[in-house]
Amino acid sequence: MLNSKEVSTNKISTFVLSLIYLVLALSAVAIFVALGAYYQGEPIETTLSMLAIGFLTLALAGYILFQSRRRIANLKIETLPILTTIECRKCNIKTTREFQRGDYVFKELEPCPKCQNEKQLITAIYREVKEKEKNPVI
Ligand SMILES: [Zn+2]
Numbered sequence: 001m002l003n004s005k006e007v008s009t010n011k012i013s014t015f016v017l018s019l020i021y022l023v024l025a026l027s028a029v030a031i032f033v034a035l036g037a038y039y040q041g042e043p044i045e046t047t048l049s050m051l052a053i054g055f056l057t058l059a060l061a062g063y064i065l066f067q068s069r070r071r072i073a074n075l076k077i078e079t080l081p082i083l084t085t086i087e088c089r090k091c092n093i094k095t096t097r098e099f100q101r102g103d104y105v106f107k108e109l110e111p112c113p114k115c116q117n118e119k120q121l122i123t124a125i126y127r128e129v130k131e132k133e134k135n136p137v138i
Contacts, residue, residue: 016068023061030054085124088112099125 034050082099091114109120 013068016064020061020064023057023064027054027057027061030057080128083126083128084122085126086120087123088115088118088120090115090118094123095120 030050031054034047034054037050038044038047083096084099084103086095086097086109087093091112093112093114103122103125105122105125107122109122112118112120
């Protein structure tokens with residue numbers, strides 16, 4: 001649960017969460033309307049149909065939540081590590097290590113171990129293997 005993985009899953013879960021909140025709000029409204037209709041002596045059909053809508057939307061919210069959890073679980077498995085390439089501009093030595101928080105392209109790091117006077121530079125940040133086709137977000 002670090003860096004890139006969080007970014008990709010958060011993006012989806014924020015969207016899904018707002019969708020779930022919307023559906024939950026709808027179901028709450030439907031149930032309140034149903035209760036109101038019941039206490040105001042409306043025909044029982046009105047109460048029952050509003051209750052049905054309320055519980056259907058509630059079930060829908062649960063379904064979306066379930067689906068998104070499964071999707072996030074899949075994403076976690078498929079996420080590949082992010083790598084950072086470090087280069088010395090003078091002797092052109094290239095090293096690769098795992099991405100660390102705070103890495104960005106053209107960031108200067110500690111001096112090169114070979115020539116000692118040129119600072120090493122981050123030249124690339126990328127995923128280890130070519131990504132598969134991206135899943136559409138919902
Ligand atoms: Zn060097």
